[in-house]
Every structure is written in structure tokens, then in C-alpha cells.
Amino acid sequence: MKHIKYLIFVITVSVFVSCDTDEYLNPLPDTAVAVDAFFQTDSDVLAGVIGIYDALQGVNENTTSNIGDVNRGVQFEHLLTEHRTDNTRNATLEGSKADFHRYTVNANNVESEDYYASMYEVIFRANNILNFIDIADASNQAKYTAEAKFLRAYAYFKLVRMYSDVPLITRVVGPTENEALFTRTPVSEVYTQIVADLQEAASVLDNSSKSRASRAAAQGILAKVYLTQPNPNYTGAQQMCEAVINSGNFSLQSNYSDVFYSELNDEIIFAVQYVTGNSLESQSFSSEFTSGGRRQGQEDGQNIVNDNLIEAFEEAGGNRTEVSYFTFPDATEVTKFLPEGSDVTATPPTYGGSSRDAGNDYIALRYADVLLMHVEAIMAGGESTNNAAALNSFQKVRDRAGLTATVSNITKDELLLERRVELAFENQRWFDLLRFGVADAVLSAHATELGYAFDARKLLLPIPAREINISGGLLTQNPGY
Amino acid sequence: MYKENIFKKIKLLLLGIVTTGSFISCDDSLFRDDLPDANSKVDTVFPEANFDYTADQENFKVINFTDLSSEASTYAWDFGGGATSTEQDPTHTFDGEGVYPVTFTASDGNNESSSITIDVVVEDKLVSAFECADFNCDPRTPWGGGRGTSTYSGSSSPTPPEGNGGAKISSSSQFLDQTILVLPGRTYEITFWYVSKSSGTSAGTLLIEDADNPDEPAFLNQEIPLSSTASSYEPISFRVETGDATENMRFNIEYAGTESRFSKISIEQIE
Numbered sequence: 001m002k003h004i005k006y007l008i009f010v011i012t013v014s015v016f017v018s019c020d021t022d023e024y025l026n027p028l029p030d031t032a033v034a035v036d037a038f039f040q041t042d043s044d045v046l047a048g049v050i051g052i053y054d055a056l057q058g059v060n061e062n063t064t065s066n067i068g069d070v071n072r073g074v075q076f077e078h079l080l081t082e083h084r085t086d087n088t089r090n091a092t093l094e095g096s097k098a099d100f101h102r103y104t105v106n107a108n109n110v111e112s113e114d115y116y117a118s119m120y121e122v123i124f125r126a127n128n129i130l131n132f133i134d135i136a137d138a139s140n141q142a143k144y145t146a147e148a149k150f151l152r153a154y155a156y157f158k159l160v161r162m163y164s165d166v167p168l169i170t171r172v173v174g175p176t177e178n179e180a181l182f183t184r185t186p187v188s189e190v191y192t193q194i195v196a197d198l199q200e201a202a203s204v205l206d207n208s209s210k211s212r213a214s215r216a217a218a219q220g221i222l223a224k225v226y227l228t229q230p231n232p233n234y235t236g237a238q239q240m241c242e243a244v245i246n247s248g249n250f251s252l253q254s255n256y257s258d259v260f261y262s263e264l265n266d267e268i269i270f271a272v273q274y275v276t277g278n279s280l281e282s283q284s285f286s287s288e289f290t291s292g293g294r295r296q297g298q299e300d301g302q303n304i305v306n307d308n309l310i311e312a313f314e315e316a317g318g319n320r321t322e323v324s325y326f327t328f329p330d331a332t333e334v335t336k337f338l339p340e341g342s343d344v345t346a347t348p349p350t351y352g353g354s355s356r357d358a359g360n361d362y363i364a365l366r367y368a369d370v371l372l373m374h375v376e377a378i379m380a381g382g383e384s385t386n387n388a389a390a391l392n393s394f395q396k397v398r399d400r401a402g403l404t405a406t407v408s409n410i411t412k413d414e415l416l417l418e419r420r421v422e423l424a425f426e427n428q429r430w431f432d433l434l435r436f437g438v439a440d441a442v443l444s445a446h447a448t449e450l451g452y453a454f455d456a457r458k459l460l461l462p463i464p465a466r467e468i469n470i471s472g473g474l475l476t477q478n479p480g481y
Numbered sequence: 482m483y484k485e486n487i488f489k490k491i492k493l494l495l496l497g498i499v500t501t502g503s504f505i506s507c508d509d510s511l512f513r514d515d516l517p518d519a520n521s522k523v524d525t526v527f528p529e530a531n532f533d534y535t536a537d538q539e540n541f542k543v544i545n546f547t548d549l550s551s552e553a554s555t556y557a558w559d560f561g562g563g564a565t566s567t568e569q570d571p572t573h574t575f576d577g578e579g580v581y582p583v584t585f586t587a588s589d590g591n592n593e594s595s596s597i598t599i600d601v602v603v604e605d606k607l608v609s610a611f612e613c614a615d616f617n618c619d620p621r622t623p624w625g626g627g628r629g630t631s632t633y634s635g636s637s638s639p640t641p642p643e644g645n646g647g648a649k650i651s652s653s654s655q656f657l658d659q660t661i662l663v664l665p666g667r668t669y670e671i672t673f674w675y676v677s678k679s680s681g682t683s684a685g686t687l688l689i690e691d692a693d694n695p696d697e698p699a700f701l702n703q704e705i706p707l708s709s710t711a712s713s714y715e716p717i718s719f720r721v722e723t724g725d726a727t728e729n730m731r732f733n734i735e736y737a738g739t740e741s742r743f744s745k746i747s748i749e750q751i752e
Contacts, residue, residue, distance in 0.1 A: 383608040386615055386745075408618055440545075441538050455570055456533065456547035479531065479549040 045136040048129045049144050052151045053212065055121040057272050061284035061298060062356040067110050071118040074272060074362050075283050076111045078303055080162060080461065081430040086446035087309045088425070091291040091301030091331060098300075103447065103458045107465035107481050116163065116464050119155040123169060126152040131172045146204035150213035150221075153197035154364075157225055160190045161431055162461050164478060168193055182471035191229045198222040202240075207249045210264045210271055211361075216244045217270035220365045223373050228435050237377035241370050244269070245393070250367040252400045257323045259366065260336045269365040276340045276359030286358035287351070289334040289425075294348065296339070296355040303425055305332035308446065317421045318401035324424050334425045363426055368397050372419050375410060376435075384411040397422060412436065434459070455480070528553040530587040530595040541605045543574050546583070550595070553587030575603045609663050609748050611732070616657070616743060617646025624648070626658020626733065633657065639713050641744040642674045647714075650685060651740040656733065660692040661748070663730040668722050671732065673746035674714040677707045681739030684708060689721050692729035700730070704737060714744060720751070 039045055058073020082088045083100035090098040099105045105112055126148040133141050133148075152170075159166045168185035170193065175181075201218035208214065223240035226233040244250065251266045253259050259267050275281040284297060291301020305325045310332060313321045326335045326344045335344060337360040341352025371393040378390040385391075386409045394410050397418065419432050433439035440456050447454030457480030468475045530550045537543035548556055548569045558566040560573045560583050575581055581601045588594035613623040617635060624633070633656070636649040648657060663669065677684035683704035690699035700721040708715050723730060734743065 384610050408613060408615060440535055440547075456535070456545075457549065477551065479551055 039132040039135045042137040052125040063279045073118045077427050081427040085429040087429050088303040091304050102452045103454045107462040113464035119159050122155040142204050146201040147213045149197035150201035153194045164460050182474035210268050211273045219243045220370050234377050234380035241374035244370045267367045272362040274359045277354040282357035286337045286339045287355045292330045296351045303334045318403040320401050527593045528587045528589050528595045530597040532585045545572050550587035555588045557586040559584040615646045616648035624657050647742045647744040649742050653736045658733045660729050660731045665727045668751040670720050671748045672718040674716050674744045676714045677741040679711045683737035684741040685734045686737045688733040691727045692731040
């Protein structure tokens with residue numbers, strides 16, 4: 001009898017600590033997000049729209065170290081893009097973050113999986129808003145829809161270029177709908193959806209925001225889509241670039257440094273915002289770009305600049321060079337995204353009071369990119385152009401860099417080089433190499449130079465193994481993984 | 482007694498080892514073609530062959546192949562003409578331009594295989610272009626044709642197409658002369674914009690020839706007709722066919738008694 005209270009105690013405790021085995025045995029796929037409908041009013045729907053941007057923004061590595069608990073959004077993107085080009089590398093060879101620059105990424109890579117999951121988080125939140133759009137005020141429905149579709153297209157455009165065929169999901173799907181969740185859709189069909197979504201966004205939105213989707217953002221991203229898709233639409237790309245140029249809402253900053261250190265300036269078309277010192281609204285990549293004895297991040301140092309890129313800057317950088325990177329005795333580091341209060345010229349360098357909770361925005365699209373895409377669209381896959389409109393756009397970017405000699409002809413290689421130095425460390429180079437059709441040639445040479453093993457199968461990242469494992473044999477892997 | 486015991490135990494032990502040894506002696510054949518053990522799975526995912534190819538940047542005849550197959554461990558390539566390879570990503574040099582069917586077979590360890598044949602298009606993709614195509618460069622060496630610098634003067638009136646520069650030819654010491662790389666046996670269309678004064682009969686003498694063989698008949702040698710007005714530029718196009726061995730093509734315009742202006746020249750290969 002006197003043991004009964006122990007018995008009760010034990011039973012009670014066991015009720016509390018009993019494991020939810022169901023969740024362990026049936027993990028949810030990354031491409032499914034369980035949602036409870038909490039949408040009651042217009043402001044709930046607006047909160048949901050903002051939530052899509054939140055998925056893109058991601059969670060600072062400094063906040064939650066367990067990568068399985070949260071998605072990092074775009075905060076790992078430089079690993080999947082810049083590190084896989086000839087631009088940058090990881091400071092050391094430790095851990096899965098160091099696999100990207102050596103082309104040794106495998107299907108279990110956590111950063112690649114996190115990025116894949118993050119983009120699907122964006123897509124699912126967007127689809128979810130579209131599902132509850134009727135609850136919003138009638139006057140806001142078109143705008144919310146356009147924003148959701150812009151973000152869905154933005155995420156799919158990243159996915160389709162990195163992973164090729166991916167499951168195309170445009171409605172809310174349950175976690176058990178394997179057919180929808182794991183059937184890979186051909187690239188061309190994914191592009192059809194991306195184009196349709198961006199066209200709708202461009203027709204509905206205005207240019208009143210830079211931190212949220214706008215008409216110019218949709219037009220600019222659509223221009224890039226037209227240039228990238230399997231059968232490029234050069235005329236459409238030119239029209240989209242000219243629409244942004246002729247809007248009169250954007251201009252190049254006269255001082256290159258202001259592009260990065262003056263938030264939402266006239267050159268920014270779309271940026272993901274972060275807030276300095278706020279652990280929940282900040283980013284970790286600024287601190288991760290530091291290495292050696294200056295290490296501010298939790299890792300050894302990322303985006304360490306390759307000599308090959310330094311040579312490109314010496315050739316074509318102009319006054320962009322001093323803004324873009326700084327050479328320490330042991331490494332060359334990115335200086336486009338230094339945390340608030342940094343001074344790398346001091347000895348030792350200082351990085352402000354909240355380097356790990358940095359507020360530097362992630363620049364998704366800026367005006368210089370559009371000007372150079374304008375040149376690319378007019379060149380229309382050719383080897384060179386001397387079209388006056390193209391020369392005009394190109395000259396603006398060159399002039400701002402202090403390279404004021406008149407350009408009378410632009411070759412494809414010159415355009416690629418200009419993009420390389422203008423947009424260095426902004427996660428554009430990888431996609432540029434693919435779009436210009438030179439990724440295989442450039443990266444083979446780069447890998448040979450630095451002793452990495454590269455082959456053309458590495459142009460696609462592996463579909464995350466976790467997804468394949470829970471797809472019941474539906475999801476197939478990319479060749480070579 | 483004690484010794485005997487030891488001996489007995491050793492004998493038993495040795496006997497045991499020898500006996501056991503005969504059972505587990507390593508015979509490859511026993512393991513290799515043995516029936517599958519319990520719990521081993523039948524391979525139900527078979528190879529699927531696929532590949533892609535890219536031309537070398539320097540030599541268009543050199544084609545780099547990339548295996549894109551799944552579930553395969555051995556590879557067999559047939560490039561035609563008896564040329565084969567068993568590499569995963571081989572490189573093959575073809576004889577010249579043409580369409581070559583290449584067959585690729587991907588196999589796994591159980592001799593399951595899959596084949597695919599893709600027509601590989603080998604073509605020379607040289608894109609010809611004029612240097613200083615708006616004639617608005619300084620110095621004017623690109624249009625000097627090896628005769629030093631052409632002395633044509635820049636002109637912005639009448640307004641050239643798209644605001645580019647124009648080259649004014651108004652005496653016999655002024656000319657346009659440039660040699661560019663082309664491909665043999667192709668048809669090219671050369672387009673430029675021009676405007677001439679209304680006096681005289683010819684806006685200039687146009688000569689297009691094989692730069693390495695000036696003695697052979699020119700591809701084109703004719704007078705350029707006067708422009709329809711003297712106040713605005715108009716485009717004009719000429720088609721030429723290069724010879725079977727042509728590598729360099731010379732484009733030359735000489736003064737023919739009437740002041741003329743030229744602008745915005747382009748060359749396009751006609752498929």
C-alpha cells in the first residue's frame with residue numbers, strides 16, 4: 001500500500017517523458033510543412049505573407065546551433081554558389097561546409113539539405129497563403145497573391161538551377177501525398193510556372209518597396225529567368241530590363257561602397273533585410289567571412305578570396321577592388337558585408353559589438369545587375385555587341401567603377417568578367433557561369449589549377465538523401481551521386 | 482599424468498584447428514557465386530544510360546563526353562569508325578564537321594546494362610565580327626588594312642544609326658580596309674549603314690576577297706550605289722560566299738569620286 005504513491009509517481013513521470021515514437025519512425029519530408037489554419041482576418045494573412053519573407057531570411061546560426069531544428073534560409077547560399085566557383089573557398093578542409101569548394105558535396109550534406117528545405121519552406125508558405133487568400137480584404141488579395149507568387153518563383157528559380165528537375169508543388173499538400181511531394185518535374189515545366197508567377201507579380205505590384213516584392217524585382221528576376229531558361233527569350237529579357245531602367249526609380253550609387261553600407265539605397269531593387277544586434281532578425285554570414293586570428297564567426301572562415309579572382313580585380317576592378325576585399329598576411333577576406341562598427345585597417349581589426357548578429361542585408365537584385373543583364377540580352381547569345389543601348393548600360397557600370405575609357409565593343413568574355421568583379425560575393429558567379437555556357441570549361445581549369453576533382457556531373461548538387469529515403473522510391477538522384 | 486593431459490589437449494586443439502580449417506578454407510568460388518544469403522536484396526534498380534557532350538574551347542573537333550547514367554559502374558562508348566572507350570568521361574577527336582551517332586552503354590556489376598545513342602553535332606562555331614564596327618575608334622588602326630592608319634574623319638552629321646559614329650570618306654587617301662577571320666565554304670551577309678552626296682555615280686568601290694589569295698577572283702567587287710537621300714543614313718547588305726580554303730576575308734571600300742559616310746557594320750553567317 002505504501003508503495004502505491006511511488007507507483008503513481010512513476011506512472012505520472014512516464015506519461016510525461018514517453019517518446020513520441022511516431023514522429024521518429026515517420027519523419028515529415030522537408031517538402032511538407034504542417035500548418036494549422038489560424039487565418040481569421042486580413043492582418044493574419046498579411047502576417048502570413050511576411051512569414052514567407054521570414055523563411056527566405058532564415059535563422060541565424062548564432063541563435064540555434066542545431067541545424068536540424070531550423071532553416072538558415074539564404075544565409076548558407078554563398079556555400080552553394082560562390083564556393084563552387086573560382087571566386088572563393090573555405091579557410092580549412094574541415095566539415096561539410098568545406099566540401100563545396102572542392103566539389104566533394106555528397107547527398108548527406110547538411111548545408112545543401114538545409115538550403116533545399118529552406119526554399120521549399122518559402123514555397124509551402126507561399127502556397128499556404130494562396131489557400132487562405134479569401135480571408136484577406138478584397139482590395140489586398142491581388143497584391144498578397146502577387147507577393148506570394150513572386151517568392152514562390154524566386155525559390156523555384158534557385159532550386160531548378162541547383163538541383164535540376166524538382167517536385168513542382170503549387171498547392172497545399174499533405175505530408176502523405178507522396179506522388180506530389182516526390183515526383184520530379186522536368187526543368188522546362190518548372191520554368192513555365194516560374195515565368196507565369198513572375199509575370200503576374202510584375203503586372204500587379206508597384207515599386208513602393210525594396211524589402212518586399214515589387215514590380216521591378218519581378219521584372220528583373222524575370223529577365224534573368226528569360227536569359228537562363230533552356231530556350232532563352234532574349235527579346236523578353238531586354239524588354240524586362242528596359243522596363244526597370246525606364247521606370248526611373250533606380251540609379252547607381254556614385255560611391256560603390258554605399259551600395260553595401262547604405263541600406264535600401266537607390267540601387268537596391270530587392271533585398272532581404274536583417275537587423276543588427278537582434279539575434280532573431282540578424283544574419284551570420286558577415287562574421288563567417290572572417291578567418292584566422294580575426295575569426296568572428298563560429299566557423300573557420302568562409303568566402304576566402306582565391307588568387308584567380310584577385311587577378312580579375314586587378315584587371316577590371318577599378319575602385320571596386322578596395323571595397324570588395326582586404327588582404328591580411330594569411331588570407332584575403334570579403335569586405336562587402338562587414339558588420340556594423342568594423343574597421344579592418346586597424347591592428348588588430350575590429351568588427352563592432354555584434355558581429356555574429358550582423359544586420360547587413362542580403363542583396364537579391366540591384367540595378368547594376370539589371371544594366372549588365374541588359375547588355376547580355378542585347379548580345380543575345382552572340383560573341384560580342386556594339387549596340388549603342390548595350391554600350392550605354394555597360395559604360396554606366398564601368399564609369400561608376402572609375403573606368404571611364406569609352407567602350408566601343410563588348411565581348412561575351414568582357415561581360416562575364418565585368419559581372420564577376422561588380423557582383424563578387426553576391427552569389428551571382430555560379431549562375432553566370434551556367435548561363436554563359438562556360439561553367440564546365442572555367443571550373444575544369446580552376447579545379448586543375450587548385451588540385452580539385454571536378455567533372456560536369458558536379459554542375460548539379462545532389463538531391464538531399466533524407467528526401468530520397470522518405471520518398472518511398474519516388475524521388476530519383478542526380479547522376480554521379 | 483600432468484604432461485599427458487597437456488599433450489592430449491594440444492592434440493585435440495590441433496585436430497580441432499585442422500578440422501575447422503578444412504571447412505572454412507578460403508575458396509573464392511565458394512563466395513563469389515554463392516547463393517544470396519538470407520536478408521540480401523535482389524537488385525531491382527537497373528542502370529539507365531545517359532550522357533552529355535561539350536566541344537573543346539580551342540578545337541571544335543575535340544569533344545568531351547560526360548557520363549550522366551545512374552546505377553552503373555562500367556562504361557562502353559562507341560564513337561563510330563571503330564573508335565571505342567571504356568572510360569567514364571572520355572574525350573574523342575572527330576575528323577571534322579558532321580553529325581556522328583555515338584552509342585553509350587552503361588552496365589552494373591550484375592551485367593545489367595542500358596544503351597543510348599545520341600547524335601553528336603560537331604561544328605565550327607567561329608563567330609566573325611568586325612573590330613571598331615562603328616568606325617568610332619581612336620586610333621583608326623582596325624580600318625587601316627595594314628597600310629598604317631586610315632585617315633577618314635569622324636562625322637556625326639547626319640546623325641548615324643543609334644547615335645554611333647560615322648566614317649567620312651571624301652578623298653582617295655581615305656579608305657576602309659579590314660581583314661577578319663571567317664570559315665571556309667560559308668555564306669555571309671555583311672550589312673552597313675551609309676549616306677552619300679548626290680553628285681557622281683558611286684558611293685565607293687567595294688571589294689571583298691580572300692585575304693590570303695588576292696590573285697584569285699574576288700568574292701565581290703562592285704560600286705556601291707548612291708544613297709537615296711543625302712540627308713540620312715540607310716542600310717545596305719551584300720552576300721558573299723567564302724572559298725573552300727578561305728580563313729581570312731578582306732573587306733575594303735575605296736573612294737570613288739563622291740563623298741560618303743559609313744557607319745555600323747555587321748557580319749552574319751547565313752545558316
